[in-house]
Amino acid sequence: MNVGLLGIGEMGQAVGKTLRTNGVTVRTCLDGRSARTRGLAAAAGIEDVRSLADLLMASEVFLSVVPPAQAKTLAEEVAPAMRATGARPLYVDCNAVAPTTVREIAEIVGGGVVDVGIIGAPPRPGSRTRFYASGPDAERLALPGLDVRVLDGQIGTASALKMCYAALTKGSTALAMELLVAAKTLGIFEVLEREIADSQPEQRAVMERALPRAPTVAYRWIGEMEEIAKTFADLGLTPRLLEGAADMYRFAASSPLADERPERRDLSRTMTDTIDELAEHLASPPLDPRD
Numbered sequence: 001m002n003v004g005l006l007g008i009g010e011m012g013q014a015v016g017k018t019l020r021t022n023g024v025t026v027r028t029c030l031d032g033r034s035a036r037t038r039g040l041a042a043a044a045g046i047e048d049v050r051s052l053a054d055l056l057m058a059s060e061v062f063l064s065v066v067p068p069a070q071a072k073t074l075a076e077e078v079a080p081a082m083r084a085t086g087a088r089p090l091y092v093d094c095n096a097v098a099p100t101t102v103r104e105i106a107e108i109v110g111g112g113v114v115d116v117g118i119i120g121a122p123p124r125p126g127s128r129t130r131f132y133a134s135g136p137d138a139e140r141l142a143l144p145g146l147d148v149r150v151l152d153g154q155i156g157t158a159s160a161l162k163m164c165y166a167a168l169t170k171g172s173t174a175l176a177m178e179l180l181v182a183a184k185t186l187g188i189f190e191v192l193e194r195e196i197a198d199s200q201p202e203q204r205a206v207m208e209r210a211l212p213r214a215p216t217v218a219y220r221w222i223g224e225m226e227e228i229a230k231t232f233a234d235l236g237l238t239p240r241l242l243e244g245a246a247d248m249y250r251f252a253a254s255s256p257l258a259d260e261r262p263e264r265r266d267l268s269r270t271m272t273d274t275i276d277e278l279a280e281h282l283a284s285p286p287l288d289p290r291d
Contacts, residue, residue: 001025001144004059004089006052006074007066008033008041010217010262014122015065015094015146017044022145029055036261052077056087061141063092068223071095075108082109090140092116094131096224098163098231099156106135106155114141115155117162134158163231167242170221171228173210174245177252177278180207180271184279193272208271215257215274216265218249225249255281 001024005016008028016026027047030038041048049055056062056078064074071093082088091109093102094116106113114137120129123146131148133141134157138150151157183189197204214221225246229239252258257277260266 001142002027002058002060003143004028004055004062005046006055006062006064007070007094008037008044008046009065009067009220011094011118011122012063012065013040013044013046014124015063015143016041016046018123018145019143020045024144027055027058040263053081053085053087056081056089057085059087059089061092061143062089063094065094067220068096068101068227071097071101072105072108075105079108079110088112090114090137092133092141094118096162096166096227097159098227098234099160100230100234101227102159103156112137113155114138115158116141117158117160117165119162119165132158132161160231163228166224167228167232169210170224171242171245172206173214174221174225174248176207177211177214177275178244178248180211180275181278181282184275185282189272189275211271212269212274213262213265214249215252215255215278216260216262218252218258221249222246222253251282252278257281 003019003024003026005012005026005028008016016028019026025047027049028041029050029052030041030048031051049058062078064071066074075093078091090112092114093105097105102115106115113135115134117132118129119132121127123129129147131143131146132151133148134151134153135155141148151161180189180192183192196207225242229242229246232242233239255278257274
């Protein structure tokens, strides 16, 4: 089986590596990509081909695993390349986007599109990552080594599930980040932290797991929160809760902690360390653009 993959970040690399471990040939196109992306691809054993056209012609399945803001742009690059080459791999949009966005992507690409919502951490041995798939062609999707679960419904159903789930997980992480930075700034962090540990130990454990990592991926989660806000607005619900979450990830992405990337994050940094650094960043004067 031959799979083309664009988006070799933390998730894309793990997906590609899992597929390769299960006998799939995985290729990408690294033209114009960063040294980090090239390093991640090489570490996973993902083959580099010369052009997008070559990648499409060599692929039975094409996986788009890019930041949400880039999902439509990639589809707009792939569609003319498909027409020019006659290649028709199954196009699988694995991005955290609103149902209306993935339906627009399907229109751009044409037939043979599967909507996938990934729930869980990047797949690794022992992980429980789920790949929910929907659309008329979802039954055609086979990703060896990955847990693909086909949903009833059209394109947009899998993305709807992803949006609602991520509103809970990443939305609550943004809320925890804001309230703890506020508590630190107000001088009541230690008291609040003890109260949460005493009265809500499960919530305290979730914060400890999620917050140290959040600044390193905040740049990706801004767009995801905006897509969730769009999902809710399309239904006539308020988008403002998740727009606020996007603002918090924008704040985290502007901090020194965001200079790290997931694969080289300081694993010794605790939730308290993270909040200390974010509160210090909040108190720092903005940089003068003339400097």
